[in-house]
Amino acid sequence: MADLSVNLCGIKLRNPTILASGVLGVSGDTMKRVYDIGAGAITLKSITNEARKGHPGPVMLATDHYFMNAVGLSGQGVEGVKDEVKILKDAGVPVIASVFAASFEECGDIAARFESYGVDAIELNISCPNLSAGEKFGVTIGTSCDLTAQNTAAVKKKTSIPLIVKLSPNVTDIVPIAKAAVDAGADMIAAVNTFGPGLKIDIEAARPVLSNKLGGVSGPGILPLALAIIWRLRQAIEVPIIAMGGITKYEDVIEMMMAGADAVAIGTGVYYSGIAIFRELNIGLSDWLDSHGYQSISEIKGLAQKA
Amino acid sequence: MSRKLLPGLPTTVPVTAVTLDNERMVTITLDAKINMEPGQFVMLWIPGIDEKPFSVLKPDPLTISIACIGPFTNKLRALKPGDKLGYRGPYGKGFKITGKKVLIVGGGCGLASVAHLATVCSGQGIETHVLAAFKTKTEAFHLETLEKAGCIMHPCTDDGSLGFKGYAAALVAELLQSNTFDQVYACGPEMMLVTTRTVLDEAKVPYQFSLERYMKCGIGICDQCSMNGQLVCQDGPVFDQTQIVKLTELGKFRRLVTGEKVSAITAPSC
Numbered sequence: 274m275a276d277l278s279v280n281l282c283g284i285k286l287r288n289p290t291i292l293a294s295g296v297l298g299v300s301g302d303t304m305k306r307v308y309d310i311g312a313g314a315i316t317l318k319s320i321t322n323e324a325r326k327g328h329p330g331p332v333m334l335a336t337d338h339y340f341m342n343a344v345g346l347s348g349q350g351v352e353g354v355k356d357e358v359k360i361l362k363d364a365g366v367p368v369i370a371s372v373f374a375a376s377f378e379e380c381g382d383i384a385a386r387f388e389s390y391g392v393d394a395i396e397l398n399i400s401c402p403n404l405s406a407g408e409k410f411g412v413t414i415g416t417s418c419d420l421t422a423q424n425t426a427a428v429k430k431k432t433s434i435p436l437i438v439k440l441s442p443n444v445t446d447i448v449p450i451a452k453a454a455v456d457a458g459a460d461m462i463a464a465v466n467t468f469g470p471g472l473k474i475d476i477e478a479a480r481p482v483l484s485n486k487l488g489g490v491s492g493p494g495i496l497p498l499a500l501a502i503i504w505r506l507r508q509a510i511e512v513p514i515i516a517m518g519g520i521t522k523y524e525d526v527i528e529m530m531m532a533g534a535d536a537v538a539i540g541t542g543v544y545y546s547g548i549a550i551f552r553e554l555n556i557g558l559s560d561w562l563d564s565h566g567y568q569s570i571s572e573i574k575g576l577a578q579k580a
Numbered sequence: 581m582s583r584k585l586l587p588g589l590p591t592t593v594p595v596t597a598v599t600l601d602n603e604r605m606v607t608i609t610l611d612a613k614i615n616m617e618p619g620q621f622v623m624l625w626i627p628g629i630d631e632k633p634f635s636v637l638k639p640d641p642l643t644i645s646i647a648c649i650g651p652f653t654n655k656l657r658a659l660k661p662g663d664k665l666g667y668r669g670p671y672g673k674g675f676k677i678t679g680k681k682v683l684i685v686g687g688g689c690g691l692a693s694v695a696h697l698a699t700v701c702s703g704q705g706i707e708t709h710v711l712a713a714f715k716t717k718t719e720a721f722h723l724e725t726l727e728k729a730g731c732i733m734h735p736c737t738d739d740g741s742l743g744f745k746g747y748a749a750a751l752v753a754e755l756l757q758s759n760t761f762d763q764v765y766a767c768g769p770e771m772m773l774v775t776t777r778t779v780l781d782e783a784k785v786p787y788q789f790s791l792e793r794y795m796k797c798g799i800g801i802c803d804q805c806s807m808n809g810q811l812v813c814q815d816g817p818v819f820d821q822t823q824i825v826k827l828t829e830l831g832k833f834r835r836l837v838t839g840e841k842v843s844a845i846t847a848p849s850c
Contacts, residue, residue: 296801299839302809318803324838330623330631333797335588344802349839477592478627478664544801545585 275562276569277555279313279536281513282435282460284393286313286367286536288555289526289570293517293540294319294371294396294439295344297548301360311551314367316538317354319398321374321410322383324350328403329484334473340492340541341471343403343485346373346411351383358390369437371396373410377427380410385431393435397428397459400441400466402489412466415441421450422457429458437515439463442502443470448509455510463515463538464506465499467491491541495519500532507533507578521545523557530570531577586799590625590666595659596641601721605689606646606657610665613640617674618697619790619818623798625666626655633671633795633813635693635767637722642667645722647689671798672817675788679762681707683755684731685776687748687768688714693790694767695722702730709734709755713748713768717741749775756783763787770844774831777824788820791827793834804835 277288291314292298292307298318308315327347334341348354361368370387372395374380384395399421401411414420421438429436438454440447442465451462467489473482481487499518506514516534520526521542529537542550562570597609614622616639624644625631630652637643648657659665675697682701686694691712702708710731714720715738727733735743736751744751749772752764756779766776767790780787793805793812805812807829810819824830833841 297803299803299835300806300809303803303806303811306809318839324836324840326837327796329629330796331590331625333799333801335585335799337585340588344796347796347838349841353838353840473589475590475592475627475666478590478625478666480627482590482625484628484630541801544588544799547800 275559275567277558279570281394281515281536284314284367284435288313288558289530289536290551290554291369291515291536291538292316293538294398296540296543299349299357301357304357304361305364305366307548307551308361308364308366310548311555313536314369314393315361316369316371316396317358318348319346319371319373319401320348320351320354320383321346321372322351322379324348324353331482331484334482335492335544338492339471339490339494340544341473341483341488341490342467343483343488345403345405345485346401351386355390358387358392362391368392369394369396371398371439372428373398373401375410377424380424381427381431384428388432388434394437395428395432395434396437396439396463397425398439399424400439402441402443402467402470403485412441412443415450416444418449418453422453425454425457425459435460437461437463439466441466442468442498442518447502448505451506451510455512459512461513461515462506462510463517465502465518468495468498491519493519493521493545496525500528503529503534504532504578507575521550523554523561526554526558527561527573530573531575533575533578535574586671587668588799590623590668592625592627592664592666595661595663595665597661598657598659601645602719604647604719605692605721606648607637608644608646608656608659608665610642610667612642612667614642614670615639616670618677618700619674619693620670620672621817622667622669622671624656625668626652627664627666629655633798635790636670637692637695639696645689645692645695669798672813673815675765675790675818676820677701677704677706679706681760681762683709683711683752683759683761683764685711685748685752685764685766685768686713687766687772688719690768691722694765695726697765698726698731699729708732709759709761711736711748711751711755713737713751713772714742715739747775748772749779752776753779756785761785766790770831780821786821788818789824790817791819791830792817794837804837804839806835
């Protein structure tokens with residue numbers, strides 16, 4: 274059987290499939306279940322200092338081809354999530370803590386707090402598009418090279434575990450932003466957050482379905498867009514890339530890895546295939562690698578770049 | 581894609597009737613019909629306001645009985661025929677109908693969640709006993725409808741103003757003295773479920789409970805409704821006794837809209 278394990282800046286994952294932030298990332302017990310069914314690592318739902326309610330419903334919608342959400346960064350706050358992390362760390366689950374904050378200083382403090390909880394890596398969320406008026410985090414940061422660098426450096430200064438910076442695809446050119454993050458201390462890049470904003474109107478109600486009206490677009494339809502971004506990032510940066518965006522089947526994972534990804538994250542795929550998607554992806558990967566004579570998944574990394 | 585996808589968008593239709601059952605309960609009928617198992621639920625969307633999960637009283641026409649306990653439910657109560665309401669679903673695992681003689685326990689507005697089950701069971705020729713528990717007589721609803729559907733009614737109130745005086749679990753224990761039920765179904769306040777469960781475990785009667793947790797998506801993504809890692813929206817809302825024994829959060833805590841844990845005994849409002 275082919276070796277599916279990957280090493281991300283010293284964090285050893287048994288396979289390259291990671292639960293993406295924002296999906297099933299609230300309850301430690303649920304996340305442990307996702308790990309038990311096959312995920313290589315878990316990313317918590319993005320957390321800041323205080324508890325947040327997020328937007329009223331509907332906060333998400335789904336079609337056969339795309340998914341849209343505007344949850345609005347609801348979360349129980351860094352204190353409340355401590356017990357959920359403990360459930361995961363007691364079970365030996367590799368955990369990535371996704372963080373955001375209104376100030377760079379505070380963002381570093383939250384990340385340091387997570388490090389004290391024993392998480393394996395920090396993911397800096399500078400790409401959430403579903404903000405309320407006046408909120409200056411998420412994609413407000415991730416669309417600027419300067420702000421990206423400042424926020425990255427502020428978190429890096431207060432932590433010693435690997436730092437992942439998660440990027441938005443909704444920029445003129447993602448490459449300079451990725452380089453700014455890496456130059457400021459990012460150990461890895463996660464790409465991409467949702468596309469958009471997107472809009473869905475209910476014609477009988479004659480109004481947008483999402484209470485936030487606009488939302489971030491994910492799901493199978495964004496796969497080729499995300500894949501092209503991974504392709505371009507791989508040509509521009511050396512650090513590990515966690516690729517996400519529209520993955521619903523093992524072939525999608527192989528494409529992302531062949532484009533140069535070191536690992537992949539699955540979020541909306543949980544809607545399309547259920548929690549068992551993690552098990553199914555790993556079986557598919559293993560069988561495909563075996564049938565093609567590969568000993569290890571690392572052998573296919575960047576393969577298409579060499580063509 | 582390896583499975584049939586859950587409904588991901590609301591269907592928006594006119595409300596055809598709004599009936600006040602009592603001071604607290606309102607029954608809303610929509611110009612729609614759905615195919616569902618008893619015990620499944622739908623998300624109701626008041627366009628521009630919010631979206632919340634509700635059990636279904638009747639699938640054809642789609643009818644929902646709602647306890648008006650907060651801002652959202654009071655807006656539902658204020659709807660008029662012709663107003664637009666969105667629904668999506670049905671979602672979740674419903675009740676498994678089994679046996680020849682069953683007891684169905686509905687506590688307060690929880691009766692609305694098991695009324696469809698009672699009607700279906702009775703219609704299949706199952707001897708269907710319904711224990712309808714309320715705080716007081718004025719909160720009672722649907723008793724005549726269920727009686728007309730052939731159910732054997734056992735009303736009970738905390739204050740004795742209607743039927744048995746006392747809590748549902750005490751009446752369950754009493755009914756078990758003189759009856760053998762093949763299955764007991766229940767929905768209602770969490771303390772009622774916890775106390776009823778103790779009675780049923782002691783009597784070794786198999787049961788299925790419909791549970792309630794704060795829910796945002798209904799489609800297994802938001803994780804707000806997790807109980808010990810089981811998603812009430814997909815793995816539930818109906819759980820049997822072999823599953824409930826593992827749900828140690830039952831009666832202990834539930835999650836708020838933020839995901840924070842609070843005591844399960846404090847009633848949610850929506």
